[in-house]
Amino acid sequence: MTQAFVPRFRRPLVVLLCAQLLLTACGATEPPAVAGATRWPTPAPDSRLQVAQTVPNFEAPSATHCARPVQTYETPGMARVSEFRREPAGTDALKDYSLRRPVAPSVSAAKSMPAPAAEARADAAIAEVPPAPATPAAPAARISGGLQPPAQAPRPANEPVTAGMVDDNADFSEYLAFRGRTQVVHRERDISARYLLQVRDARGAVVPDAEVAVQAANGAAMWARTDAGGRAWLHPNAFDKAQSPVYEVTVRKNGRQSTAFLQRGQKNAIDVVLDGKGAVPARARLDLVFLIDATGSMDDEIAKLKTTLRTIADQVAKLPSRPDTCFGLVAYRDRTDEFLVRRHDFTNDLNAFQGVLDALRAAGGGDYPEAMNEALNETIHKMSWRGNGTTRLVVLLADAPPHLDYGGPHYDDDMVAALGKGIKVLSVGASGLDKQGEYIQRQIAQYTGGRFVFLTYREATNPASGPGTQTVHDVGNYSVQTLDKLIVRLVSEELGKLPAGG
Template identity: 35%
Template sequence: MRSRRQSMRRSSTVSIAALLLSLYFVSCSSAPEAGLAADAEDSYAVAPAPAPSARDDKAAAPALSLERGPSKSMLSGEAATRSVPSASGLKAGYSDDNAQFNYFVEFLRKYADVGHYDYDVSERITVRVVDSSGKPVANAKVAVGAAGKNLALGVTYSDGGYRFYPAALGSRADAFDISAEAGRLSARAVAPRDGARLVTVRLQGAREVAEPLPLDVLFVMDTTGSMGEEIERLKATMEIIYANLVGLKPRPLVRFGLVLYKDRGDEYITEVVPFTDDLDAFRAYLDPVQADGGGDGPEDLESALDDAVNRMDWNDTGLRLAFVVTDAEAHLDYGREYTYVSAANDARARAIKLYTIGTGGLPLEGEYLLRQVSQLTDARYIFLTYGEGGESEGGAEGSVSHHTGSNFQTDKLEAIIIRFVKEEVSNLSDAPLEADEEYFSARKIDDETRDQTLDKLFSDAIGNLADYSTYRILPETPCVILPVSATGDGLGPTAEYFGARLAMASAEAKRWTPVERTDMQRILEELELQLSGLVDEGSAARVGKLMGADLLVVPTLYRRADKYELFLKLVRVSTAEVLAVARAKIDPDLGL
């Protein structure tokens, strides 16, 4: 197993270098035209859907595939004293398992036979702390309790969020008391256990953002065997990273740290390089680092995570980010009382994000663990592939595609990480990062009938709603597809046609149990509602309750200049909250 991983590692020389270059290019984001826009010459490419939907025996399909574009040097002046790592055959994808939450819960269940430690995340409540202007409050202290007993304590991330998991806490309470405190500001709220999945706590005052903004960046690196090239590339890019990170807005005080790890019986199990804002001092620690040792499959990742969370002097008032890089699963047979789940929960309590990066050869056991860690700490799981083909590399265009916002073509892993770091910093800026537009599109092609194209479109859209639900959905969960509400003259026949195909796609997807709509008109009359009134979530939920549904899909059809646009909302009946949304742009030739 080790020799296989070594050969794959040698073919992938950029896992850490690309990560570090990501931070370099992120620094350019202090101006709107910089950052991601720095690669404006790269052509754009449509990416597959972000939720992995197909996998072999060992690894999830990419959540987001990025095709390589031309390599460009971004260096100038004195910063060019070291060479820029060259292009490679690397492609990267990521899974945001808090966004695709329902999918992630099913992933954990489906592969639960691999070695891991359980932490029941199936029941999740998100607390979001905002100030009087609605801006997110980072580093607010949050307490969760019930019946006078404290159940959980934590600190909010940069988006003001803190998540807790009632089932994992072992509580049988029907409601939870939430308190939030930031400086002299405080507020309270109550979260019914079966209520809305998002609870907003509003502080009556303006948030405070430290200036300069503390930004701690930690690298947790497997240094066994064949990680040598990645380490060398890390050494070659530190000046680039530092010189550009300090240009972000709000202005950060950047510190780097390092946790190196191997395995029992090697030269060391872990070595810790403390955080420092002195680049020369950090380089002095880094230069002697060499990759060797290992030999079996797993490594002692748990010891490394313990040190990353508990031995590092993390700042208390800014951002705390760690990137964990490995191609091996963790030793779970050492009998450690402090497990990787313990480390992830402690990191969550302190608002430390643990982004995990799986490199070539990582087995399912490793992916399962890394995804648990990144999900619990509100980060993402990033995975690398080497030279594989993908649907963004050409070929005939299909009838249905999924546009996931900035689907840029790139030759860098950092294109993904740029986005993550920019998100974190922008949450504390008065100019938040503009949200990407995500939608499905369908066009008429000669090789398919109209019904076939729409069936593909609505099947993808239904799957997207289910995967991205913030509430766990089981196959037996009753769901009704409401008739399509047409917002414009002459759309009635097309709305009825789309509604029929959508209902068929819902039944065939088997993501929930469809509820018949035979009494729909009678219920509308009883509630004194028109079909157009079902666009409102509250009114739709009243209908769903009378129909015995737990979920509703609420579709609304618009006619634009050159497209139909269909908006789908997945609504939870008991709370009238929107669990997920999907949007489709449809060729007029596919309508009636």
């Protein structure tokens, strides 16, 4: 089992923090410099066989490429697990849906296999374990949104899908007001205290994808990676309930390391300079995952995504940075369905990726909440995200909130882990998304530095009314584009933040 990590602080760090408090009281703003005072904390490694991962894991992305055929792994739903249990001992517990369709060995051989094959077997082992007993949920947990998904009228196949977007980090006060007036069941993370970190090199150029560790003297710690613009939003209350007065902020990349201090209540951004000139990659790298609710009510949205993926990919390829792009797909349903999560790992073969998307069908579901928790967990921890210098984005398309009454992973732990791995989530609210779903999708997007996108219609409450500018969501000051153009715009904005030459 994964153990919660508690950083060990050496005496110089405690001395530094105390000195900073003393200097602050006397009007000083810069901390004293002591060589070798910082120790980089290392979180516990991920446990692939852990049934319910509740401790965030910040293992750095490390894949070097995605030049591979599509590799597909499935966490079966209970219907398929029942089929597995009827099979004779020694037969495969996991059906391989890869385009290559190799014969999969038995689960018992998983420990001797290299990743990602061993990972697939680990998934199968997890699927074989009976579900954890449901944790007691507040009465409202099953009321929000109703027990059945809203009925949706089909739209013409050639009709465009329009969408709006809000940036809750850009209008943070309004986001806090939205949280205050929206009373729904959710996993709480206190983001009321928020600070901007900006990392640059000695020339003043932004430093993207730099590792960040934020530590308090009481042992509380968080991790982040800077985005393409060298920035990260830090929320100390989300990991430190004691609300320490000072935090040490350590940044490192490519062997360079620098330290600054965050004083609670400060108004200015935390500026960190990494000595030397950062290496700028010759070509931008983009890892793009589509995380999709594949239950029955999502049929229209999935059909439209199938027809627009090629357009999205072509437009992304033609961006000024000409990114080296890897595509991934994670689809999810619910426990009672054929599969819980089906993930297709990164590939640069767009034709093959289009093939797995074309094969995706919307089915199942039943009750309103779905297995978003489990799917987000696999997306963050089990996809082969590339390492240094990559822009990592998830487009989450869903029309329902996650089940909060399951005893499995939790979305708030994984949004925290996503920040530590440098993964931004663009949450897209599809037709029928209720208040609880909107609240949770906006939580995930805001914390990871992403945006909340929502479909719009001619009549806000009637998705069958066709494309338009109206929405039922609690948002304001938004413009409307077709969904494919909006996704390309957001990707372009991220890549446009990269330093010259990237």
